[in-house]
Amino acid sequence: MAADQWLTQLQENGYRLTEARRIVVEAVEKSARALTPIEVYDIARKKYRALGLVTVYRTLEKLEELHLIQRVHQPLGCQAFISAGEGHQHLLLCQNCGQVAFFEGDDLDVLTESIAQKTGYQISEHWLQLFGLCANCRAD
Ligand SMILES: [Zn+2]
Ligand SMILES: [Zn+2]
Structure with a gap:
């Protein structure tokens, strides 16, 4: 699923799209690697310097709620996210x-x-x- 579709879903669920949020969504959607919120922040901030960490957390929370991303479980905690698999995977x-x-x-x-x-x-x-x-x- 492309970032545009994620953005549409966010909007349809009452989430106002700002430039900062859009850049966060694109960073997560594009990644083949599981990313922690801090890593998302570092990547996205290269494109949007005024980005706040709170925006990253809120956007990830919303994406998780909509099942567009899923948590990756790791021995030291379950902080990282990746695009969700489709169906039962x-x-x-x-x-x-x-x-x-x-x-x-x-x-x-x-x-x-x-x-x-x-x-x-x-x-x-x-x-x-x-x-x-x-x-x-x-x-x-
Ligand atoms: Zn490897
Ligand atoms: Zn199974």
Whole structure:
């Protein structure tokens, strides 16, 4: 999905578009790497010097609310964001450079079933994210 579509969705949801917000949206949408709010701030500020960190946080919050971006979970916290996958997809994160890829398919039925039986839980959802090294980082 392109930045323009994100901007349209934000507008349709009552979010007033300023130049600062537009630049934040473009920085996040373009990135193949998971970005923390501070990283978004640093990138976007090169194009808009008067940008405030609060604007970055608010814009990210709104994008997350609209499911246009999703949080990436990391051992030290879950501060970084990446464009959301479409449909039911899972995320792969490079621990070295932060590059994100998505994959489909999870053979979890057998596991889920056996956990449900052992624990008595009725399991309705799961969350799965894989960590490793991307092809570029493996080559180094
Ligand atoms: Zn990498
Ligand atoms: Zn799944």
